[in-house]
Amino acid sequence: MSRLHLTFECREQRCGATLDSAPGTTGLLIVSGGNEIRAGAFNGQSQLAAEIARAGFPVFRFDRRGIADSEGTNRGFRRSGRDIAAALLAFRAIAPQVQRVVAFGNCDAASALMLAGGAECDALVLSNPWTIDESEDSTPPPAAIRSRYAQKLKSPQELARLLSGGVDLKKLSRGMVKAMRPRSIPSSLADQMKSGLDSFGGPVRFLLAEADRTAQVFAERWDADDDRIARCPGADHAFSDGEARAWLRARLLETLRAYRVK
Template identity: 30%
Template structure:
């Protein structure tokens, strides 16, 4: 069966999704949620190509536009305001593929965060694939800059050659480093996060974004695949939070969690070799991950 467009509704708004049916009788599928200001095709056709790869292996896929994005009507919403969109997409996906019993949510960046906020409340969600999850806070970003940018520059021959030849102003770099260090030393969570302060908090409290995501992680009892890029600030922030924040203690080491890393990859896995590796990891994990509650 060929892929086809499906129009569905959330209240008075129309949303558009693309169904990739996969194999007849398939019981586990993948719902691709879109993060950030983009639509269902994804950067450099990332989501389209991922969906076609999975469907060719028999896995049904549904990718769709949130309200206010792509071909969907309504105002644009952030990752904490899309629960109704996710639920409607789940309803539509399971209606279009009658044999479907389990759905894995696949999300990049803010869509990974949206998946954590949503998954625990819907028993149809069999698992989560979280690619470079968004846990942005001001101090978290500062720490990521310190670890991934400033330290590399300090040990970079090119930087010091540039300083000696007058191409770089070392005082400017020192001032910038001092600002970042001050932000990084702030108590974790005291500055809050960069999401909409008036957005609904998904019944996970009103703490900083990383703490709310950790709570969503705990409430979801299914398997989780985490995919991280090595050349990405968002992934660097997540690593720092997942390994050092008290709210995340032990979560990444749980037996139900599979961690995969691409050391050279950027945020959207823009090279074919990176994209293909992510697709292969996703396929293998979706086909072999245990049922929810069995981990």
């Protein structure tokens, strides 16, 4: 396995990219979420790429236009379809043995892949998809509040604070009222993502970090009976702790192995 830093063009603007090479004919395209550089939060995507490549699957990462090493203007995740398409073409060109590509995106990168109808990739792994419209306020949704209180009730320290009078009961009661509210209403973004995904014919897998607010909102706004959803207990948004990272890597390798060319 070796790591190659390269550039490719998207609409006559140069974008930075990295290939972790491997001999496999099925590859992983990692799409960065938010305004993250292609290394990911806490360098997590860089580490993940190396681990996946060591298992035999080439991995391509890139900075969309206006981010990090890439030229141009940052147009946001809603308008990143051309960036993903250009990265896919570059991946296939630099690793010509690759016949199938699994795309992985976290947060609004997952949303971008859904909005783009899979962006001409062969399979999708979508973690913690972002479904919150720009017009929504920052108040945590009922699911997030319920999850927070459930974690507190498992903590001996928090129970001791409650019994000793160290908890603001007025604040607690307001939180409990919010927690009992009905599920979050659907968002127009979630509807658009569903419509985009409906046009995709390949395999799809959703990965949700159970301690993450973004994942909790998605779960409220998506079909609860969707058997494509897998949940990682206690994981944060970036799957940053050791067990969560191992869980994420295992799920990606399962998809790559299931969809590799035989």
